[in-house]
Amino acid sequence: MAPALLAAIDLAKDYSNSSQGLTTQSLSFVGNVFARVTPETFDLALDHLQRSVGQYATYFGAASLISIDHVVSLLDAGAAKIFVTRPQLEELKALNIDQDRIVLALPGNTRQEIINAIAGTQVDVYSHQVQDTGLVEAWLKEYGTDRPDIFVSFASPAIDDVLRISKLAAVPVIPAEVLTVDATKEPGLLSVARLVMADATSDRPDGLFTTLVTDERGVALGLVYSSEESVAESLRTGRGVYQSRKRGLWYKGESSGDVQELVSLSLDCDNDCLRFVVRQKGRGFCHLATPTCFGQYTGLSKLQKTLESRKASAPQGSYTARLFSDPQLLRAKILEEATELCDAKTKSEVAFEAADLFYFALTKCIAEGVSLEDVERNLDAKSIKVKRRRGDAKPAFVSSQPASTNGAANGTSTDTAVKEAASIPKSKEDPAGVRNGRIAMKRYITTKESPDTILAALQRPSQRSSDQIIGICRPIIEAVKSRGDAAVLEYTHRFEKATSLTSAVLRAPFPESLMKLDPATAKAIDISFENIRKFHAAQKEDKPLVVETMPGVVCSRFARPIERVGLYVPGGTAVLPSTALMLGVPAMVAGCKKIVLASPPRPDGSITPEIVYAAHKVGAESIVLAGGAQAVAAMAYGTESVSKVDKILGPGNQFVTAAKMIVSNDTNAGVSIDMPAGPSEVLVVADAFANPAFVASDLLSQAEHGVDSQVILIAIGLSEAQLAAIEDELHAQANALPRVEIVRGAIDHSITLVVDTLEEGMRLSNLYAPEHLILQVENAESVVPYVQNAGSVFIGKWTPESVGDYSAGVNHSLPTYGYAKQYSGVNLGSYIKHITSAHLTKEGLANVGGAVMELARVEELEAHRRAVSIRLGVS
The missing domain is CATH 3.10.20.810 (Phosphoribosyl-AMP cyclohydrolase)
Structure with missing residues (x-):
């Protein structure tokens, strides 16, 4: 649509404080300006476009420019239209420049010159420095209204001439110096209001x-x-x-x-x-104090107002305020959400992920003082560029597979990585774990390798950067902390694809229909339950510890159960009711008042009946139908439906571990955790008395957990034939497993260490500090004293690690990734706390009081000293 008028300006003039005519601000009200550009003022023209972006549209008279490249550069920089000569017009047509942005400057003002110039062209035209307004008025009437836009400048602009041209829907081009927005103050100038309204029509009786x-x-x-x-x-x-x-x-x-x-x-x-x-400004346009007379803002406009409000004055605990104060977190979320949008497949997923990306991107804008209006002005400017780059992605963002900021090693999406299923099977074409055509671990003979080589070989599979994982988990935790159930459901819908879920919690008593099990499965759970109960019940302290440290001074220690515990039961690639038992039974035995389980639901929103049955047997209050960081956060802080707990226990992938570490370090959460955890692992110590088939089966029982698991064999004095026998069994048994592609992933970074002596083997075992240690050696019980670091030990060839995982009675929730050097596995003590007490008689205080007062004096804590001296009546 044509502008009402163009204010002609001088590029070299400063209009910020014009003493006569339009100022810079007034020019923006008019909305359009015209400037003649020459080779000498070309740079000024480009600078003007950059400074005026979004304020008003600029039309350039480029007839005096010789270089067509300069003309194209002005269009590319954002010029609204270019006034050119006929030869320039033909060159621009050859370059496929949009003809709507070209105005043909007429070579003369006679009727015939005008007719000749405009013949055969559909571009807008410009008549320069018109002297005979009547002539122009006549050919405008002859030309009619079904025509391109006509721009007219005047040799001597007079208000009546300009109004006559305006009323014929031509666009007057008038020097800014002769225009005014205040006709009362500057009566000798042309009123912008009169010109703007010259062609306005009204069908109202009052003329408004x-x-x-x-x-x-x-x-x-x-x-x-x-x-x-x-x-x-x-x-x-x-x-x-x-x-x-x-x-x-x-x-x-x-x-x-x-x-x-x-x-x-x-x-x-x-x-x-x-x-x-x-x-x-203020509350809004409407007298009802709403932004519009049609109600509240919606969509991006509403989001912008909210973000601006949060930046100015955020409520306590606002996640948006945290984004404003933590640029690295905001950066991580933008990268994460961009990737999730790229990975989205369905219409609803794309809309969901795009909304998230818009939120974080707009937060970045508001943080830097950039509004949606600024963004849209830039979009408009980009839309009229005529010089186009190829638009290829930068090398850092080019990959043969979809990019991912927090996927698993195979380039999986955020959803796949964050949810509990962390083990991605290897494809049949992937050579992982295969050596010389066989599934085999790499072998090291320690006498032929340097200590550094062996130390390097014992390194666990590399895990994702802790900073990266924490950066992914923190926003999830904050969302649950601030939005409760809604956030838990949102992440469960996204990560578990359980979109039918409407509640994040399943409460006891659990319906019988959710616990329908095969009788053999129920019996196996019952046997395991009882054995685990017996072993953990035996760990109970019969009575408080009482010690009289000196006459009249009695110190004691007594145990109390932790009142509220949250138990994380992984889901993903395997159903794990055993973990529900390992965590729930000792909580029950300890006497915890409230037991909350959390486990990822299946895509249909249900939880496996084995886990529901186990939760029922241990007396769980509820099951949180969620996994990952969102489940940890829900239990740590509590939501409308999820009870807050005092301690969170249970294994999980790297995201679960990171979330546990984050909440345990938040004093506002007031929650502790059992231990850090990593992928499952086993170390088997075997000598010549070991059964090769048994050894291979023990190694594979952990390798099938996931591609990030690791298994180690320490072979003591085995011959080549004996080693080959184990390797043959490993290859044959692995190929018979349904999870062989997962096994190969674990075997790829698993090793055999051939050592000469038991002492050397146990030294390496203690250095590694395995989650599971299996002793398949002669007189295995006699080797137990050598064990310094291990989560749990399985003694002798008739004790596979599997019995510890399920039914023997020992706990299978154990420290991994070398943490067995510092942490115990879950036991009854994990669910209790010890409280100490001191009870002194008068004699006791007299006996110990002198020492207390002296130490208080040394530490300059006078109130401490006086608490004793007052009782003893000494100064």
């Missing part, structure tokens, strides 16, 4: 003009009325001023304070409606 008021994004704020007088006043004051049908001029916000800054004004396509673009 319907006026639509919008914000800079084009969102309608309300409908009002204007007159030429109110338009003139609005231009003069730079505010939203309208014509009240009852009260005359209406200065919006004069009484309420909800004023409007004028951005621009224009007429619609048929000149019967004005549009005011404003920046609304």
Whole structure:
């Protein structure tokens, strides 16, 4: 749509404080300017475009420019239209430049010159320095209304001539110096208001003009009325001023304070409606104190207002405020959400992920003082560029597989990585774990290798950067902390694909229908339950510890159960009711008042009946239907449905471990954890008395947990034939397993260490500190004294690690990744706390009081000293 007029400016002139004519601010109200550009002022033109972006559109007279490259550069930099000669026009056509952005400058002003110039062209035309307005008026009438836009400048602009041209829908080009927005103050200049309203029409009896008021994004704020007088006043004051049908001029916000800054004004396509673009201040446009007369903002506009409010004054605990104060977190979330959007497949997933990305991207904008209006102005500017790059991605973002900021090693999506199923099977074509055509571990003979080589061989599989994992988990935790059940469900829908779930919690008593088991399975759980109960019950302390440290001074220690515990039961690639038993039974035995389980649901929203049955047997209060960091956060902080706990126990992938570490370090959570954890692992010590088939089966029982698991064989004095026998069994048994592709992933970073002596083997075992240690050696019980670091030990060839995982009675929730050097596995002590007490008689205080007072004096804690001295009556 053509502008009402163009204010012609001098590129070399500063209009910021013009003493006569339009100022820089007034130019923006008019909305369009014209500038003649020469080779000497070309750089000024580019600078002007950069400085004025979003303020007004600039039209350039480029007829005096010789280089067509300069013309194209101006269009590329954002010029609205270029006024060119006929030869320039033909060159631009050859370059496929959009003809809507080209205006043909007429070579003369006679009727015949005009007819000859415009013949056969559909571009807009410009008649320069017109002297005979009547002639132009005549050919405009002859030309009719079904034509391109006509731009006209005047040798001597007079208000009547300009108005006659305007009323014929031509666009007058008038020097800014002869235009004014305050005709009362500058009566000798041409009134912008009169020119803007020259072609306006009204069908109202009172002659008022319907006026639509919008914000800079084009969102309608309300409908009002204007007159030429109110338009003139609005231009003069730079505010939203309208014509009240009852009260005359209406200065919006004069009484309420909800004023409007004028951005621009224009007429619609048929000149019967004005549009005011404003920046609304205060509560909003409507008298009801809403942003618009049509209600609240929605979508991105609403989000922008919320973010601006959070930046100015965020409520305590606001996640958005945290994003503003933690640029690294915000960066990580933008990268994460961009990847999730790339990985989204369905329409709903794309919409969901795009909304997340918009939120974090707009947070970045608001943090840097950038508004949606700024962004949209840049989009508009980019849309009219004529010089196009290929648009290829930068090398860092090019990959043969979809990029991922937090997927598993195979380039999996965020959802796959964050959810509990961390083990991604190897494809049949992947050579992982295969050596010389066989599934085999790498072998080291320690006498032929340096200590550094052996130490390097014992390193666990590399895990993802802890900073990266924590960066992924923190926003999830904060979301659950601030939004409770809604956030838990949102992440469960996303990561577990359990979109049918409407509640995050299954409460006891659990329906019988959810515990329908094969009788053999129920019996196996019952046997395991009882053995685990017996072993942990035996760990109970019969009575408090009482010691009289000196006459009259009795110290004691007594145990109390932790009142509320949260038990994390992994899901993913395997159903793990055994973990529910290992965690739940000792909690029950300890007497914990509240037991909360958490486990990822299946895609249909259900939980496996084996886990529900185990939860029922241990007396769990509820089952949180969630996995990963969101489940940990729900138990740590509590939600509307999830009970807050005092301690969280249970294994999980790297994200679960990171989440446990985060909440345990948050003093506001007030929650502890059992131990850090990593992928499952086993170390088998075998000598010549070991059964090769048994050894191979023990190694594979852990390798099938996941591709990030690791198994180690320490072979003591075995011959080549004996080693080959174990390797043959390993290959044959592995190929018979349904999870062979997972096994190969684990075997790929698993090793055999051939040593000469038991002492050397146990030294290496203690250095490694395995989660599971299996002793398949002669007189295995006699080797137990050598064990310094291990989660749990399995003694002799008839004790496979599997019995510890399920039914023997020992606990299978154990420290991994070398943490067996510092941590115990889960036991009854994990669910109790010890409280100490001291009980002194008068004699006892007299006996110990002197020492207490002296140490208090040394530490300069006088109140401590006086608490004793007052009782003993000494100064």
